[in-house]
Amino acid sequence: MQHLKKALFAALLAVSATAAQAIEVNGSAGDAYQHIDGNASMLGIDFSADWTHNDHKGEVGGVGIGIKLPVPVVDIALGGKAVYLSPTDMDTEYAAALGGRFTVPLGEHFAMYGSAYYAPDGFASGNVKTFTDAAIGVRWNIIKPVSIDVGYRYTAIDRDNGGEIRIADGVYGGLGVRF
Numbered sequence: 073m074q075h076l077k078k079a080l081f082a083a084l085l086a087v088s089a090t091a092a093q094a095i096e097v098n099g100s101a102g103d104a105y106q107h108i109d110g111n112a113s114m115l116g117i118d119f120s121a122d123w124t125h126n127d128h129k130g131e132v133g134g135v136g137i138g139i140k141l142p143v144p145v146v147d148i149a150l151g152g153k154a155v156y157l158s159p160t161d162m163d164t165e166y167a168a169a170l171g172g173r174f175t176v177p178l179g180e181h182f183a184m185y186g187s188a189y190y191a192p193d194g195f196a197s198g199n200v201k202t203f204t205d206a207a208i209g210v211r212w213n214i215i216k217p218v219s220i221d222v223g224y225r226y227t228a229i230d231r232d233n234g235g236e237i238r239i240a241d242g243v244y245g246g247l248g249v250r251f
Contacts, residue, residue, distance in 0.1 A: 100246025118149035130159035147175040159237045165198040167191035183211045201230040219248040
């Protein structure tokens with residue numbers, strides 16, 4: 073019985089060590105577009121939500137779930153997200169995009185990060201042929217919870233008729249908070 077209690081206590085410690093939560097919220101703006109996203113990780117599962125709004129072309133929003141990979145030093149999560157597509161010149165559509173995100177620390181105060189999600193023709197509704205959402209950037213952690221981000225974002229909807237709607241396509245700057 074004593075060995076069972078020790079084994080259960082060791083298992084509880086192992087699970088509680090992996091249950092460390094990490095929450096981050098980022099806001100950024102580029103030429104004619106604004107973006108906000110948030111991530112929360114718990115027990116190796118990565119939850120995300122994002123929204124991109126273009127003043128002239130519409131908006132895109134998504135919620136996702138991913139699995140964090142056990143890679144030393146690098147933070148990597150692979151998964152998918154349900155995407156709401158609402159461009160100004162077409163009906164509201166939906167997509168299921170697959171992809172992931174990564175963060176690579178570059179010393180104590182800097183990190184490189186990126187994300188990419190893609191929905192092919194069979195994963196999108198209506199007149200949407202494909203959906204692409206990708207970003208890459210550098211983060212400067214000025215003080216422990218606050219950071220400044222600079223990067224490039226590309227969010228586009230390709231239509232069946234051959235037209236493309238770029239919700240975001242360009243350099244951005246932003247602020248982030250991590251807990």
